Ligand SMILES: Nc1ncnc2c1ncn2[C@@H]1O[C@H](COP(=O)(O)OP(=O)(O)O)[C@@H](O)[C@H]1O
């Protein structure tokens with residue numbers, strides 16, 4: 143092949159190369175969005191390093207020194223006493239409540255998500271799950287099931303589209319300052335997420351076993367219990383722990399709205415201008431998030447190995 | 450002679466069953482520990498009134514401002530809401546671009562493929578090992594503090610500034626991206642990478658041109674998913690005084706203009722759904738093809 | 739340029755306690771074409787990987803062009819490797835890159851990081867021409883800009899060969915490159931490789947299971963069994979019975995395999 147002929151051939155192949163327009167355009171649009179945000183955002187970054195700001199930062203750094211030690215020489219004993227005081231007075235209870243909120247919320251979310259996920263899974267929520275059965279379903283029957291799937295999916299999207307913080311804000315105004323607003327907020331948002339994940343998992347179960355059971359005359363609930371359950375359990379648990387991790391994260395901040403958990407004390411310390419307590423409690427929050435991550439990773443490993 | 454050993458009977462409740470049981474118990478204990486009652490789920494008089502009024506407007510969101518005094522020339526509410534939505538997107542996008550830089554740099558440093566690919570020994574190995582450890586620690590620190598706590602911290606340190614909002618989102622998101630990126634790279638099949646090492650390619654080239662491309666579709670899909678989360682975080686930052694949807698939402702709720710609240714809620718939901726659809730479609734295209 | 743020469747001197751390889759190769763002596767001269775035959779688990783892959791230094795011998799010495807691989811610097815080893823093309827059994831291509839990029843990556847060993855970035859992301863015309871000519875030679879020129887995972891098994895195999903050839907190697911090591919294609923394709927690929935080897939004076943070492951093909955296409959055969967060289971002779975001198983004996987494993991050996 144001559145050099146020119148080869149070049150023509152290469153150009154032809156290049157023009158004919160398969161391209162995914164959607165992916166390319168999406169990447170381009172996303173890149174443009176990330177860069178463009180800086181151009182049209184008009185963020186006031188210039189004054190971020192102004193004299194005034196730097197003085198603020200300087201003062202803040204002075205104030206995060208434990209209160210009894212401000213203006214004093216460092217003393218381990220005093221520091222430990224200060225830390226222990228904070229822990230006994232506020233930290234311990236707040237940590238317990240924060241974890242409690244996260245646990246209760248994710249358990250509720252998982253329980254709520256189960257029925258929703260079945261109603262949202264097209265393989266189950268249909269007039270004839272897995273195998274044709276008896277008289278063909280009427281058109282009305284088909285539409286009813288399709289409607290159920292549609293309504294459930296819309297509901298799940300609605301639940302997860304709103305952030306936990308917004309849910310908690312609304313719930314707090316209605317229910318008052320118990321732990322319920324925080325629990326409900328986390329539970330609702332995570333029902334939306336787990337419901338979707340679970341529904342996808344249900345739809346991806348290989349049809350063999352459920353179809354065979356249906357063939358033996360098992361009903362919808364029997365199939366769910368006997369065929370889907372065992373196939374799903376490991377994945378459901380994996381998602382459960384993964385979402386619990388984020389629940390712990392979120393639970394630390396929901397208190398800022400006024401529910402007694404870690405966030406409440408953080409907001410309170412901030413309002414009182416006690417930046418030493420404030421930073422201590424933030425770090426405490428970080429510690430329980432890290433601990434939650436570890437527990438979750440460990441538990442997921444356990445589940446994975448058991449299956 | 451001993452009798453042949455029978456296969457051991459499996460325990461009646463397996464590890465997973467036990468886990469399930471434990472979780473339910475943990476839930477019940479939490480319920481007790483938090484001092485919750487079922488009655489607490491029902492609002493009192495005042496709460497009930499709020500609930501009635503609030504949910505009463507669910508199907509009739511406001512089209513114009515409901516404030517008692519509306520200065521002439523005020524733009525229609527929907528325009529207002531769209532403006533706030535736009536700012537929500539801008540904050541999320543700017544923060545995400547920072548997070549992406551953090552995620553790529555730290556993610557590559559925190560990937561353990563670095564020295565399993567290279568045959569480093571001695572000082573080189575110590576240096577890469579130290580870098581890896583530091584990267585991991587930094588990632589853990591950034592991730593473990595929630596973006597709202599970062600926001601409050603930064604606000605306390607420097608006062609209200611856009612930079613505070615952007616950095617507050619960028620730090621935890623950057624850490625999360627870095628963690629997931631490094632995991633994706635480490636879990637990608639390494640056959641091609643090892644073959645190229647066998648052809649004399651240096652570790653950095655192999656890492657960048659054989660391992661990263663393999664993980665790239667998943668990395669892109671995950672970045673899109675995180676952007677959807679960043680939108681929610683950006684909206685919530687409004688509650689702390691930044692001009693995103695959360696700010697408008699809180700103001701309207703405080704002035705009990707519930708129709709407006711619903712308008713903002715629906716705009717936020719629409720925003721999230723649009724990006725959810727976009728990232729879902731992109732993921733399917735990227736990961737199944 | 740002349741082909742690479744290889745030498746194994748009393749080489750043994752153990753994985754943990756398991757002897758994958760025991761006391762192997764082998765000389766392969768520049769420009770030779772040698773077929774390695776032997777049942778699965780007999781040590782063919784291990785032997786090939788010894789030759790480019792991706793497996794370390796537990797005892798003995800491996801020489802490439804007279805240099806002992808365990809005595810050269812790391813830098814030098816990379817240079818040696820960049821002149822040895824390897825077509826692994828599993829091909830080891832990056833599935834979601836285009837064919838042209840997979841072939842280009844054969845030369846990563848000779849490019850700096852930035853040079854590699856430029857060559858892979860925006861390859862100069864001259865390189866693309868080279869790649870196209872190679873793909874033409876192995877018969878998949880049409881696939882230049884296709885995604886690699888869209889190719890059939892046989893086509894991918896040719897891409898892997900092209901990647902190895904793009905290194906401009908003086909030695910080509912191919913590990914069962916024809917085990918997963920139909921007999922006609924297998925014959926073509928083996929012919930292609932032996933032709934290329936004599937055309938470009940590339941030393942070729944290939945492992946395969948197809949005995950007739952090995953005998954027909956290669957002047958020299960090396961038989962491996964349980965990590966030992968059983969025969970090493972010109973193809974015509976290997977008696978038909980030797981193959982039978984090579985592949986006729988006892989049950990005991992089968993069970994021991996891969997242990
Ligand atoms: N990395 C390894 N770790 C442990 N055992 C190995 C390893 N690689 C190869 N082996 C063992 O060495 C023996 C020879 O393997 P191999 O060279 O792959 O044989 P062949 O390519 O002829 O099938 C086999 O029994 C195999 O199980």
Ligand SMILES: [Mg+2]
Pocket residue numbers: 782783784827913
């Ligand atoms: Mg092999």
